[in-house]
Amino acid sequence: MDFEKFRRTGELSDITVIVDKTEFKLHKFPLFTKSNYFKKAIASASTPYIIRLDNNFPGGAEVFNQLADYFYSIPISIDRKNLIPLRSAAYFIECDTLSTLLDKRFDEIILDARTKYDLTIPLLLLEQCTGEYQSWAKQTHMVDKCLECIIELLNFDVGVQMNKSDREIIVRLPLEWIIELIKLCPTESKRSILPIVKHYVTIHVLEQNQSEQITNLSSKKTDEEHHSAFTPVTKKEDIPVTTADEKRTIIDEIVRTLGNTLKQFPLVWLNSVYEKALELTCESEPTLSSYITEAIIDSTDLDDGMENIPDDVMARLLERVSKHKEDNIKDSHLLAKLSTLIDSYVERLRQRGTLTSEQFVKLASCIPKEQRNSYDSLLLALDDLLKNEKSTQLSNEEREELLSQVDFSRVNEETITACKSNKLIPQQLITDAALALCIKLRKQLEQTRNRLHLVESELSKSRLTYSSSSKFRSRNSDSSFRLPSRSRATYTNTYDLPDSNLTYSYSKYNHEGDFDYILPSRYLSSSSSSRYGSYYTYRY
Numbered sequence: 001m002d003f004e005k006f007r008r009t010g011e012l013s014d015i016t017v018i019v020d021k022t023e024f025k026l027h028k029f030p031l032f033t034k035s036n037y038f039k040k041a042i043a044s045a046s047t048p049y050i051i052r053l054d055n056n057f058p059g060g061a062e063v064f065n066q067l068a069d070y071f072y073s074i075p076i077s078i079d080r081k082n083l084i085p086l087r088s089a090a091y092f093i094e095c096d097t098l099s100t101l102l103d104k105r106f107d108e109i110i111l112d113a114r115t116k117y118d119l120t121i122p123l124l125l126l127e128q129c130t131g132e133y134q135s136w137a138k139q140t141h142m143v144d145k146c147l148e149c150i151i152e153l154l155n156f157d158v159g160v161q162m163n164k165s166d167r168e169i170i171v172r173l174p175l176e177w178i179i180e181l182i183k184l185c186p187t188e189s190k191r192s193i194l195p196i197v198k199h200y201v202t203i204h205v206l207e208q209n210q211s212e213q214i215t216n217l218s219s220k221k222t223d224e225e226h227h228s229a230f231t232p233v234t235k236k237e238d239i240p241v242t243t244a245d246e247k248r249t250i251i252d253e254i255v256r257t258l259g260n261t262l263k264q265f266p267l268v269w270l271n272s273v274y275e276k277a278l279e280l281t282c283e284s285e286p287t288l289s290s291y292i293t294e295a296i297i298d299s300t301d302l303d304d305g306m307e308n309i310p311d312d313v314m315a316r317l318l319e320r321v322s323k324h325k326e327d328n329i330k331d332s333h334l335l336a337k338l339s340t341l342i343d344s345y346v347e348r349l350r351q352r353g354t355l356t357s358e359q360f361v362k363l364a365s366c367i368p369k370e371q372r373n374s375y376d377s378l379l380l381a382l383d384d385l386l387k388n389e390k391s392t393q394l395s396n397e398e399r400e401e402l403l404s405q406v407d408f409s410r411v412n413e414e415t416i417t418a419c420k421s422n423k424l425i426p427q428q429l430i431t432d433a434a435l436a437l438c439i440k441l442r443k444q445l446e447q448t449r450n451r452l453h454l455v456e457s458e459l460s461k462s463r464l465t466y467s468s469s470s471k472f473r474s475r476n477s478d479s480s481f482r483l484p485s486r487s488r489a490t491y492t493n494t495y496d497l498p499d500s501n502l503t504y505s506y507s508k509y510n511h512e513g514d515f516d517y518i519l520p521s522r523y524l525s526s527s528s529s530s531r532y533g534s535y536y537t538y539r540y
Contacts, residue, residue, distance in 0.1 A: 007072040015042070015049040022061035030071040036094035058088035058136050070098055078105055084128040088136035106142060110149050117156060122149040123169045130174065147177065151184045154192040162195060170196055171203045175250055182257045190261040197254060198265065204242045204250055206272055248280045255284035262288070263295040270295065296341060335371040342366055343377035350381045357385055357394065357402055364405035375406050376415045382406055386424040403429065409436035
């Protein structure tokens, strides 16, 4: 029997379902067999059966109209545009058969995204889970599946990139899902989530004209439209407007969740977030300051990222490091690293000719004098400052303040030579620097001499020990030792006994024996031959 006719005409209808003031004339049997929700509702009601679905029903009358067709076995279209609403509604009315069908289709779409390395697909599905479908999508695990797919794609080493549409969707996602993305990302792969977090914070917290920016993004030509039938149109009323309290929450939650990974953000951007946190009196402000300090210290030199930091931002960063160094930097080794970094920055400003006396004082005073590695870079920078034409406008107090930043006793010969002709540097300071260098070199020379004497002494002891050991072995050789017999031969060796300065010659002829038996050949000094045989001469 064709039930579609009864569905369309409402003939023989015995139940009325009201959704958003829209009445659906239906029949109990198909609803009863396919929906546990209606089964319980019919069992607890009486004729005439009138069931009102509350305002929380996901999708309203339009979605319920599709569900009603499914109850009557009328084919319905399932695509990416209506998948989330249908799945939420099926969960609401407890229709298990439809839920299973929709879950299977959802998993196929997610698998397709993984196969194609397409980040846009899960992002678009995730955006559909917002708003009225948010709680239902969460309960049906669709949100979790989308988030897991996004993390998996971001962790692939295939260069997954966000296009314009992706960035627009990210801005519209709830903060709690951004936090979940961060938590889902493995610790060793946290860097992959940073572009999403950076964009989200930039738009919601740092940008002043959010609406204008997102509207401009929407009006520009799309890079490449992914699934145009499913791509949402950005409406003016959809543009997020972030209040001060929301900005404060975003900063605090993201800083708390990311932890040490924050140090991997660009330093300029991180500093902008810090300044906004300072303005909003965020709880995370001290934590951000600490991470910025550590990020600066971890940069042992001015790498490419540091080169792009504007001078005013760099100066504020270093001032902040100076302000917080007692709390955040207690290791002298770290302070020494920071000293190297500041010296490199001062040198960069000096070479560009943009270093001012105010900057010099601020930068030089960031590190306690006893923790600074050297003062060569500072003295060379000071030399250039004082040679500048504007230096003549400095008062005596200002010049003294500049000079007081340098410890002249801790500079090398080249620096002294480079600065000795500067008349604005008191010659007494140059003399003190030269004398301090002489004392240091003399001390180094004395230390080197002492080390050489120590080495020579050790070598002498080693020679004596070796010589005594050799003589002891010679005198105590085993008397039973026998060398193999051999034909008579000529041996020439010398053996000087230390007991006497006199040397005696002794000749012995042994026609039958082997002289090696009498005395080893290494002790024989000379030999001579005659018709009687060989004569061996050895000295005592």
